[in-house]
Amino acid sequence: MPFTPPSVDDVLAGLISRFGSLDTSVNRGQTRVVVPEPLAFEALAWLKDQGFDLLVDVTCVDYLEYKSAKHRYGLVYLLASTATNQRLTIRVFVDDPDPTVKSVVPLWEAANWLEREVWDLFGIRFTGHPDLRRLVMPEEFTAHPLRKDYPLQGRGERHNFPVITRDHS
């Protein structure tokens, strides 16, 4: 018997009455809400006040080769409530040439490294982030490797790296 998650209809109604009509969908019991980028921070702050106190994950999907996709990048904010075990997924779509979202580090400290990872691997800039450095790739790296136009195989980015000789080390 598959588990059915608690309903989030009341929160969803409040969200829509506050931020205008939002695109919502449900798949296998998971509710997703698409929030326009300018409203994203306020919507997430409001949801945090409504009891979604745990930021489970911040990640991103590059829709470059995805069939019938309208935007290039789709950010995913997975929220959960530790009190009621409700879950809600917030989607924020951004586009080239300068994909930028407001950072949610002021709301959740957990977002700090998660947003750094998204910046590192997708090149999405988070305004207001206290320390937006690369997380997993080296500082000298210039590309954002989880973008779909970055190949799986190749010679890598070694030509961009400084060569350290024994004298300089």
Place this chain on the structure above:
Amino acid sequence: MSIATAEFGTSGPEAGARSEDYLWTLNFGPQHPATHTTLRIVLKLDGERVVDAMPEMGYLHSGFEKLGEYLTFNQYVTVTDRMNYISPMANNVAWHHAVEALLGIELTPRCTYIRTIIAELARISDHLLSNGAVGLDTGAFTFFLYAFYQREVIYDIFETLCGARFTNSYTRVGGVSHDFTPLVIEKIRSFLKTFPKTLDDMERLLTRNRIFVDRTKGVGVLTKEEAINRGATGPVARGSGVTRDLRKDEPYLAYGDLDFQICCASAGDCYARYLIRMQEMRESLKIVAQALENLPAGPVNVGIDQRTALPTKQQVYSTIEGTISHFELSMSNRGFEVPHEETYAATEAPNGELGFYIVGDGNDTAYRARCRPPSVLHFAMFPHLIRGHTLSDVVAVLGSLNIIAAELDR
């Protein structure tokens, strides 16, 4: 004669511009035995006190998420083995749990019980190593050997089950690679009999050991609010009084049928996390015992008609349905029916919430396979936990967070 003059009393970062001169930078890792894995922390020390810490990761980054976009759902399970290699079985279960959530596959009752048993055995083996390493780093070497001997027994069970001791790659879409044999069940039963005695021995060795308690109690304190705000899950969160456990809160597999407790503490220090892990091993034993005694009969994989799990060799060679199914599943354009959808599904891995956000695009490879690793969020809170403690506490805190660099960097 008093030595507490103003000069000595006001040391520390706030004492003035000159106190910065006393700060000393220590590079901890990436190849230090006490980090256990490849991670680096740049510590700023004032004498022996840690003023600040800058954790750095990425030394083991191997692009697992990028690989996930090129390997099929069944192939990628070999990569999940290498994420948290302390408990590969738990990662296998988490990955295929997410894949089955995307594809909408309902498992057979026997398969859910088998996966529950192996996930709990993986939890025991993970907690054994994690607590053993805390003991080892704080000077209790014998304790580590006790823990490691029992891990060896669990390895033997896994070897009997699927042939691999360490990188098991046990699960498949819609099932598992090998069914339980009577020998496996017998080995798990004998482990259930012998393990509580070792657990008692381990608790007698360390739980009230004065040196260990002094080194872990009150060290690395994480309050409940901070734990939630910083995204802690698993034993780290439960040690701080967060009662979240996905096995109870979102019962997946067979956890809804079984009777067990969630272990919580309110202190939030390294000692509380140690106690949680010790207690969780006992609860896991209860789960394994119940699941093993109530193991349903019947097929372990979903049927051939659903065309998701590879049929057994017996079916392939003796039935036409098996042959067709095997042939079609092996072809890249005849594999699974994958919806154009996105799902997130998480399991309670030994370290915390291990979830996968999978985007399907009709192909039998994921369009995006995001892994939500608990270690990243736990490592991010490390500077917060260590500030103000001494250098020797670094290993105690690091051990109690159980950071696995392979899962951290992916």
